Amino acid sequence: MSKQAGKFAAKKWTALVLAGALAFGLAGCGGDNSSAGSGNPAPSETSNFNKEGLPIVNEPVTLKVLTMRWGNMGDTFTQNQWLKDLETNTNVKIEWQVVSSNDWGEQKSIMLASGTLPDIILGDQTFSDSDIVNNLSYFRPLDDYIDPYMPNLKAAMAETPDLKKISTFPDGKIYSLPTRLPSRPKTKNQPVINKAWLDQLGLQVPDTVDDLYNVLKAFKEQDPNGNGKADEIPYTETGLAPDFLNPFGITDINANNMLVKDGKPVYYPISEEYKEGLKFANKLYAEGLIDKELFTQDATMTSAKQQNADAPIVGFTNQWTPDAVFGKWSDQYAAIPPIAGPDGKRYNPGNPNGMSFNRNELLITTSCKYPEVAARWADQFYTNEASIQNFWGAIGTVIQKNDDGTYTLMDPPAGTSADAWYWEQSLRDFGPKYVSPSFEKSIVLNPKAGDGLKLEIDKMGSEYVTTPFPNVMYTAEEFQELPTLTTDIDTYVATMRAQWVTKGGIDEGWDAYVKKLNDMGLEKLMKIRTDAYDRYMSVK
Known part of the structure; x- marks a missing residue:
């Protein structure tokens, strides 16, 4: 064997070992959800799955959701009361996998090399356009799920066509879900x-x-x-x-x-x-x-x-x-x-339509055994109240809902900046959201x-x-x-x-x-x- 061939073999072996280690760390991701592991058939094939209303499933199903956070931000956002209520109301249990930007680059390379992915990737900072386009076989086209299972997103795209424009890949399909953040400036x-x-x-x-x-x-x-x-x-x-x-x-x-x-x-x-x-x-x-x-x-x-x-x-x-x-x-x-x-x-x-649009905020992987469940779960994020709670924090914790139908942001705890507090309490910039332009008028922000x-x-x-x-x-x-x-x-x-x-x-x-x-x-x-x-x- 030549030296070059030997180096290639060594690199390949190292990649396989790393991939195996990551796969072990993500054991059960996507291809082995807790419900699947217990021998239950896919909810969409049984009476367990509800196409409309809540809960989404009658018997609990667990989805693994991966997101990347900056530096040492951690996972305090998972205690957002809206997210906790979502688990209760939908019967979809979330196993969060929160990784740090400090070492995500290496972890991501190993994950994509191994093909072992969780059910859902959340946040446009987690996988880039090129990550997705060069690995399309790992991600489900979502076009066939939007019409039957995602009425909130469908309505948002009808009201704001830029959501569809920004989400459409060169082959004409939608692989990732968009966001329109609330109360964003044009400049x-x-x-x-x-x-x-x-x-x-x-x-x-x-x-x-x-x-x-x-x-x-x-x-x-x-x-x-x-x-x-x-x-x-x-x-x-x-x-x-x-x-x-x-x-x-x-x-x-x-x-x-x-x-x-x-x-x-x-x-x-x-x-x-x-x-x-x-x-x-x-x-x-x-x-x-x-x-x-x-x-x-x-x-x-x-x-x-x-x-x-x-x-x-x-x-x-x-x-x-x-x-x-x-x-x-x-x-x-x-x-x-x-x-x-x-x-x-x-x-x-700036942008005349607002500095608020992004794609790649949520992807459903081909490892996910319950794509209909994942689609319906993702659609819950596309309401006005869900979006503001996932951008600033939960109603009752960060946001005060007033009797006149307006929503006021509370002051952060002493010694904490407003922006830092929002990142602790919510998904903030990351994840699917849609706030209707008409709804923004009911959001009361501190002008100072x-x-x-x-x-x-x-x-x-x-x-x-x-x-x-x-x-x-x-x-x-x-x-x-x-x-x-x-x-x-x-x-x-x-x-x-x-x-x-x-x-x-x-x-x-x-x-x-x-x-x-x-x-x-x-x-x-x-x-x-x-x-x-x-x-x-x-x-x-």
Whole structure:
């Protein structure tokens, strides 16, 4: 046996051993549910299964549900009273398998290699598009289950067609279930400025790019933090964030260099708007109004500047909320309306339909012996009350249901942030949900904190939100080609962006830059993305 063959055999043996270990750890998953292990036939083949109403099964059935949580979040969400009541009301017992993001990557690879999966995968963070598309044989197409067993989801898709668009795979089938989160804004990030500095210098909130230039120049030269040091950094980020180019019509919520213009996909790093935006950035950089370490610092260095111990030193940025990154200086910062660009227009990144849609929130595996039961169980999540309780926490624990039909979020325990409390008490961003736009009017949020604050800020920019390049789905073949193309192309674009912002020369180098991108396969990349866009838009 050659050395190469020996290495391959060793790797294969190691994978088999690991797969076996995982299979042992997930003993009984899917293919050996507790009811099946006792010799009972599938509920859908007996009088045990109820096609309508509750309970879903007359005699208890156990389903194994796997979800991934960030870091050390743990499984406190499983004590959500709505989830506990769901077990009682449906007779479907859930054996939760909660894994940490810290080691999920390796566990996931072993699981997919072994083909030993639980009954249900929950949350879009657990399996990605490529994980699913490249392993379709492990997942059940759900089209045949939605009509007879999922009336709540069916009604939601009829009311909000984007749910079906986002869930349809390239072969025209639905393998994963979607979500529409409640009370989500239309805007993503918005301009955030040190309002205390503006007041100290007697300046107005900048309205245009020219105003922004003058404000940043004043921040640089007039010691607005009052410490007698020239330590102010008018603008800093980790790299030049796409949001910095918003006034030039560049809005990119997915950081994939794509936008939609006049109903067509556009690769904006070869657009005139992008070129003009980088010229403006170079002007600021040359005058010291942009952090000299913009392209060399990591996120830790950026955060250290945003939360500088002795005095606030950052003047302007783009953030989800003004309190997102500035630590003890948060009170000095305020969100402002989008900056008008050279064309006099304002552009805000986000989604006109709301920053609320995702797919891959629930998958039923082919290991599941009771897919009808799993489908009916999943459908229980698609009511308004179920969704808000799985986003914030249970009624009576986190949410107060009022006599007038409204729902008020309670204050978190002392010493706990609202967001951290919601993650403890609920599935939060993960899992299937649907809140009707009309129902959102009955949800009462605190306008000064958390989700309520973001909705207040949203009012400044929602009318300027552009239509983003959608969250399209790629075929297995496209997933094979994309990394080869994007790795080289994205690296070159980033390199030239840094060079042109710090050294200038964009006019002289532009034609050669565009030619090189075409030589690197930009046309093929755009064909893949345009094909995926056309498929997405064709779903009815």
